Amino acid sequence: MSTEGHRPHPSTKTSLIDHARSLDCIHCGLCLTTCPTYQLTGSETSSPRGRIHLMRAVAEDRLEPDAGFAEEMDFCLVCRHCESVCPAGVEFGAMMEFTRSSLREQQPPGPLARFARWVGFRRILPSRFGLKAAVLGLQLGQTLGLIRLAAPLLGLRGSVMRHLPKVPPRSERRPLPAVTPAQGEKRDRVLVLEGCVMPELFGRVNHAVARTLSATGLDVLSVPKHVCCGALHAHNGEMKDAEELARETIRRFDAVDPSARIVVDSAGCGAHMREYGRLLANDPEYAARAAAFGARVVDYSEELSLPAARARLRPLLRAGHGIEGPITWDDPCHLCHGQGVVDQPRQLLDLVPGLERREMTAANSCCGSAGIYSVLRPKDSLDVLAPKLEHLAKSGAKTLVTANPGCHQQWLVGIGREGMDVPVLHLAEVLDRAISAGE
Ligand code: SF4
Ligand code: SF4
Numbered sequence: 001m002s003t004e005g006h007r008p009h010p011s012t013k014t015s016l017i018d019h020a021r022s023l024d025c026i027h028c029g030l031c032l033t034t035c036p037t038y039q040l041t042g043s044e045t046s047s048p049r050g051r052i053h054l055m056r057a058v059a060e061d062r063l064e065p066d067a068g069f070a071e072e073m074d075f076c077l078v079c080r081h082c083e084s085v086c087p088a089g090v091e092f093g094a095m096m097e098f099t100r101s102s103l104r105e106q107q108p109p110g111p112l113a114r115f116a117r118w119v120g121f122r123r124i125l126p127s128r129f130g131l132k133a134a135v136l137g138l139q140l141g142q143t144l145g146l147i148r149l150a151a152p153l154l155g156l157r158g159s160v161m162r163h164l165p166k167v168p169p170r171s172e173r174r175p176l177p178a179v180t181p182a183q184g185e186k187r188d189r190v191l192v193l194e195g196c197v198m199p200e201l202f203g204r205v206n207h208a209v210a211r212t213l214s215a216t217g218l219d220v221l222s223v224p225k226h227v228c229c230g231a232l233h234a235h236n237g238e239m240k241d242a243e244e245l246a247r248e249t250i251r252r253f254d255a256v257d258p259s260a261r262i263v264v265d266s267a268g269c270g271a272h273m274r275e276y277g278r279l280l281a282n283d284p285e286y287a288a289r290a291a292a293f294g295a296r297v298v299d300y301s302e303e304l305s306l307p308a309a310r311a312r313l314r315p316l317l318r319a320g321h322g323i324e325g326p327i328t329w330d331d332p333c334h335l336c337h338g339q340g341v342v343d344q345p346r347q348l349l350d351l352v353p354g355l356e357r358r359e360m361t362a363a364n365s366c367c368g369s370a371g372i373y374s375v376l377r378p379k380d381s382l383d384v385l386a387p388k389l390e391h392l393a394k395s396g397a398k399t400l401v402t403a404n405p406g407c408h409q410q411w412l413v414g415i416g417r418e419g420m421d422v423p424v425l426h427l428a429e430v431l432d433r434a435i436s437a438g439e
Helices: 036-041 048-059 067-075 081-085 092-106 111-124 128-143 146-154 156-161 203-215 231-235 239-256 267-274 287-295 300-305 307-316 343-350 378-395 405-418 427-436
Strands: 188-192 218-221 262-264 297-299 327-329 399-402 424-426
Touching: 036 378, 048 067, 048 092, 067 092, 081 092, 092 239, 111 128, 128 146, 146 156, 188 203, 203 218, 203 300, 203 307, 203 427, 231 239, 231 267, 239 267, 239 287, 262 267, 262 300, 267 287, 267 297, 287 297, 297 300, 300 307, 300 343, 300 427, 307 427, 327 343, 343 427, 378 405, 399 405, 399 427, 405 424, 424 427
Parallel strands: 188 218, 188 262, 262 297, 327 399, 399 424
Antiparallel strands: none
16 A cells, blocks of 8 residues: 555545545544554554545545555444544544445455345345344254354354354244333333344343333333344445435334334444434435434433433342342443443442442453454454453453443353353343342
8 A cells, every 4th residue: 555646635536435524633643542453453554543544545546445455444343432532523433434335336345255245234134034044043053063063164263153152042032012011100102122133142131121111110112023223234334225224214113103212222223323314414305304313312221311210210229139240341332432321331230239340441442343343353353352351350340241232242252262250241131130139
């Protein structure tokens, strides 16, 4: 990659780069030490500032968007840690989505990768049937020991697959009822996102979310036939599919209730849905509706931190929940950096009697999951996780709490590989158990 021959104005390559956003960077370098890929390599080109420099160089015709450029874009986890420390308000996540999408269109991957992406993004993620078939395949592989047999052939990918969680029993994979009625005096009603992967692998979390919200006086409404919000598509440059899934999400949720708050228990989905307004800004039919929809999205911890919710929740929580402490909270990137939600989960955990919470060093740094990054780049993903596993061990925590299926899974893999005995729970599971202890 050469950046010789500086020309300050964007050229034909602007279609590849969000040039206007790249101009916001003032090169201060405050983001460098927060960046996991910079920490791994010490290389400026693998830092946020370096990547922005590369993007601008491409847009201004000083650099060819060659394989080296594409590799730096793919190496980024889009964890957005750089965004949350940036004094200039650079919207790095949006820039990266734009660049990845343009690269996919202008430099399509080979036939095998194209087929894999078509299966994953078109046939599995947005289809309940496709998701169930994929989970059935995983279950068969686990039951028949095929994954164990294939692991040595798949190298690191195989060793990671060996630590995938057992597909939960069918009883944990049932969808939410249309309405989970409010307990006691009804305060309000909310919609919940069940999501694509969540019902198949973390259905128990969705049910814990519905139970805990209803316990605080909310009618909890699920959205029939909705599957996928499109977050993983956007994260991986499949922007046209992401836009279509956003429109479908808006239509389906609004058909149930066009004004209720939308509670999301998966940080990556919540961060994405909040930004539907930006995603569909150029769609005259949906732009205003998408912005209004995004403004109704709240994280689960935000909903329960509202004063009325907290007042109802606090007296329900009891010791005797069986959760081994001390616990520690690990911030999902798309919750703390993507949505600015930092204090609420900690404060909710601190309400639980008999549970000591310890702060883990670098709790807000990326665990390496990053959507499907851990599948596409298992070595880099585990390298990013390695220091966090050390921080977890040093914290002395006996239980780790988080709020995103990808992070949850990544921790299970890392903890399993290290032979540590630290269960991983979603925040909703902790609160649900503490409520159950009093019943
Ligand atoms: S999004 Fe994360 S990995 Fe990518 S440049 Fe920013 S801090 Fe680094
Ligand atoms: S913190 Fe923001 S302005 Fe400073 S170098 Fe990083 S992206 Fe640029």
